[in-house]
Amino acid sequence: MSIEKELRVKLTEEELKKLVKSFDIIGSREKAVAIIEIPDELSEKKTLIAEAIMKVHKNVVAVLRKKSPRKGTFRLRKYELLLGEKNTEVLHKESGCRFLLDPRKVYFSVRESAERLRISEKVKENEKILVMFGGVAPYPIVIAKKRDVNKIYSIEINPKAHEYAIKNVLLNKVGDVVIPILGDVREICPLIRQKFDRILMPLPEKAYEFLDVALSCSKKGTIIHLYGVSEEKNLFDDLEKKVVLEMKKLNKKYKTIERRKVLPFGPRKWKVCLDIRIL
Ligand SMILES: C[S@@+](CC[C@H](N)C(=O)[O-])C[C@H]1O[C@@H](n2cnc3c(N)ncnc32)[C@H](O)[C@@H]1O
Structure with a gap:
């Protein structure tokens, strides 16, 4: 019924x-x-x-x-x-992965499962990946389960989400690949001292404010998946303008390789994603 x-x-x-x-x-x-x-x-x-x-x-x-x-x-x-x-607290099942979480204590969206799969399909063998704003680690775990990667760092500031991320890494047996770290990406990323092949920035309202952090962990060829929120009438304009400004400030050259609508984000607003390659 x-x-x-x-x-x-x-x-x-x-x-x-x-x-x-x-x-x-x-x-x-x-x-x-x-x-x-x-x-x-x-x-x-x-x-x-x-x-x-x-x-x-x-x-x-x-x-x-x-x-x-x-x-x-x-x-x-x-x-x-x-x-x-x-x-x-529930054990959520998605794409052959299991995520333990309490929706009252951590961010999690079942609606983003297709986006997680889509990103995992882009990943190439042996990549080193940085997932900023990792939450309970759904992106790192889906990628690690589907692809043969080198390492995935998942940085999260909410202690409860970090606790679940550790449990979920163990539950899904991806502890050899996924490394959850508790803290602010602005403090943690420089300490990792690595340059990544791919960087995910799934914090739509504010990700662009952390572009400088992502760029400090990138090299020629790094792909950045930058999420943002945009008005329906000018879908990518706002986010692209912010990226242009930030890149100019940091003196970095890049190419936008894909622009996507991800999900509706309130009345006449969309969560969007720009895939950027650093040149
Ligand atoms: C939109 S949620 C996405 C979580 C996860 N990637 C997912 O898809 O379920 C953004 C997450 O970023 C975390 N966060 C916000 N600011 C942060 C920062 N400066 N450093 C690390 N994590 C942060 C929040 O606690 C939240 O869990």
Whole structure:
């Protein structure tokens, strides 16, 4: 049965239209958590909605309602537990990998699984890779599982996400390749003293501010995957202007090899990615 069918008897047509029906389910067949956006007008019906989700998806043990946008350095949001277990730690399965995480304590997006696979497909044999803003290490683990690489450093500032990254590296048996490090990329990257073949910068709101750090770890031929947020009407313009300025300042030559829309990022906004090769 679908959630819509289940709710049709509990909500009016008007209320159903207002409900943001798309929700995320993070976890496994054994235990999962649902995350949903419910508009204020439907607050009174929140428990009914959560019950419908748990009735249709038997593996969902808790329903969380988004209560704020993502905020702060750790990119976390507030949630309200509508129904179910207080313990929202889950083992999420994706692309043959397993990620242990609590969505209330760390950033994780199930919607980015295709992007993780797409990046992994670009990786060449024996590459040395730097993943800035690594989170619970989904990018490094998907890459390490799919490709034969040399080393992947995953730098993350949220101690809880770093703790999960270590557990996930062990869970996925990629400890010979993936090295999670706790700290601010601005402090940690220079200490690694390496030049990388590929650098991932998955912090859309601010990644460009760390281009100088990425460039200090790059060499001729390094590919940088720079994520950003742009208005729909001029998709890549803002981010490209920022890159031009930053590169000029740092006296670096580069070529943009790909521009991509990744995912919707709010009303008329997109998460985008620029793939840049250092010349
Ligand atoms: C958008 S999330 C992406 C996480 C992960 N790459 C993923 O795809 O699930 C950005 C992450 O960068 C971390 N972060 C923010 N500023 C940082 C910094 N200066 N140094 C290291 N990590 C940082 C946040 O804690 C957050 O986990």
